[in-house]
Amino acid sequence: MTAMGPFGDYPHTRPRRNRQTDWSRRMVRENRLTVDDLIWPIFVQPGKSQRTAIPSLPGVDRLTIDLAVEEAQRAESLGIPVLALFPATPSELKTPDCEEAVNPENLVCEAVRAIKKLGLNLGILCDVALDPYSSHGQDGLVRDGYVVNDETVEMLCRQSLVQAQAGCDIIAPSDMMDGRIGEIRKALDHKGYQHVQIMSYAAKYASAFYGPFRDAVGSSGNLGGGDKKTYQMDPANTDEAIREVALDIQEGADMVMVKPGMPYLDIVRRVKETFHQPTYVYQVSGEYAMLHAAAGNGWLDLNKVMLESLTAFKRAGADGILTYFAPVAAEMLKSG
Numbered sequence: 001m002t003a004m005g006p007f008g009d010y011p012h013t014r015p016r017r018n019r020q021t022d023w024s025r026r027m028v029r030e031n032r033l034t035v036d037d038l039i040w041p042i043f044v045q046p047g048k049s050q051r052t053a054i055p056s057l058p059g060v061d062r063l064t065i066d067l068a069v070e071e072a073q074r075a076e077s078l079g080i081p082v083l084a085l086f087p088a089t090p091s092e093l094k095t096p097d098c099e100e101a102v103n104p105e106n107l108v109c110e111a112v113r114a115i116k117k118l119g120l121n122l123g124i125l126c127d128v129a130l131d132p133y134s135s136h137g138q139d140g141l142v143r144d145g146y147v148v149n150d151e152t153v154e155m156l157c158r159q160s161l162v163q164a165q166a167g168c169d170i171i172a173p174s175d176m177m178d179g180r181i182g183e184i185r186k187a188l189d190h191k192g193y194q195h196v197q198i199m200s201y202a203a204k205y206a207s208a209f210y211g212p213f214r215d216a217v218g219s220s221g222n223l224g225g226g227d228k229k230t231y232q233m234d235p236a237n238t239d240e241a242i243r244e245v246a247l248d249i250q251e252g253a254d255m256v257m258v259k260p261g262m263p264y265l266d267i268v269r270r271v272k273e274t275f276h277q278p279t280y281v282y283q284v285s286g287e288y289a290m291l292h293a294a295a296g297n298g299w300l301d302l303n304k305v306m307l308e309s310l311t312a313f314k315r316a317g318a319d320g321i322l323t324y325f326a327p328v329a330a331e332m333l334k335s336g
């Protein structure tokens with residue numbers, strides 16, 4: 001008996017005994033990554049039959065809607081449960097008041113309609129925030145240099161409604177305004193969208209790991225070196241994440257998310273253990289780019305670090321992972 005419990009001592013206790021063979025390692029494995037854990041983010045652009053590479057996100061292209069529809073079919077056939085859609089809005093449609101965000105015929109709404117028409121066994125998740133539509137690159141409306149909360153929340157409610165109308169299954173507010181989950185829930189319910197789920201980006205940090213995503217949706221230039229520190233969380237904080245998640249659950253979030261992923265596994269673990277709610281994590285663009293870049297230099301084995309990083313999210317307690325690796329990981333999991 002040790003302080004830790006009734007463990008034996010070397011030499012009769014040998015932890016390596018269980019690791020001798022593949023079958024034995026499988027037998028004692030505690031966490032498993034499956035295709036059901038994967039949420040696949042894709043970027044849509046205007047036009048037809050065209051894919052555009054995103055240099056800082058190798059292997060991820062912006063797709064026109066017809067190609068996004070093909071990827072949706074591929075997602076279903078791979079068994080991926082959810083596709084997350086992000087628009088690369090043409091810059092001439094980006095304005096300070098972000099009106100394009102609430103246009104029922106905007107890129108994301110059209111993409112949702114085109115995919116939902118197929119009747120696939122696949123959920124569609126839409127991000128809610130104003131940055132893909134703002135000429136200043138911020139997630140909310142800017143007044144006197146400050147991203148204003150309550151006025152932004154009104155826009156987010158309208159944005160959620162046009163997306164729900166288009167057929168979006170999961171509304172995912174990524175903006176970090178206060179009180180938006182409750183207001184969006186109310187707005188959805190009021191218009192008869194009680195069944196639409198909400199996945200809240202509840203603990204979202206002001207991270208430098210979002211760089212390649214901002215290239216993908218064309219917001220990095222507009223942000224012009226600015227940051228999102230007045231609404232996204234300070235990377236130094238952990239108790240604050242618990243308070244943010246508590247508020248969003250109380251306001252009606254069906255699922256919560258921690259973002260970024262790999263540098264924030266401690267937050268994933270704390271959130272899961274504190275609330276026991278469906279808990280997701282976003283392996284963000286910079287994490288993906290970092291693994292790809294190292295692999296491209298021959299410094300890491302991409303497939304191995306991909307599966308190891310995704311398994312680490314499971315071990316930390318995540319119920320699912322938004323990851324640009326989703327289709328490749330799904331193929332790998334399928335072929336064993």
Ligand SMILES: NCc1[nH]cc(CCC(=O)O)c1CC(=O)O
Pocket residue numbers: 127129131139174175209210211212213214228283284285286
């Ligand atoms: N609010 C928009 C949004 N939604 C998802 C991401 C980042 C995703 C990624 O880096 O992969 C961002 C960027 C940001 O907040 O600046």
Ligand SMILES: [Mg+2]
Pocket residue numbers: 176177178179202244247248
């Ligand atoms: Mg909050």
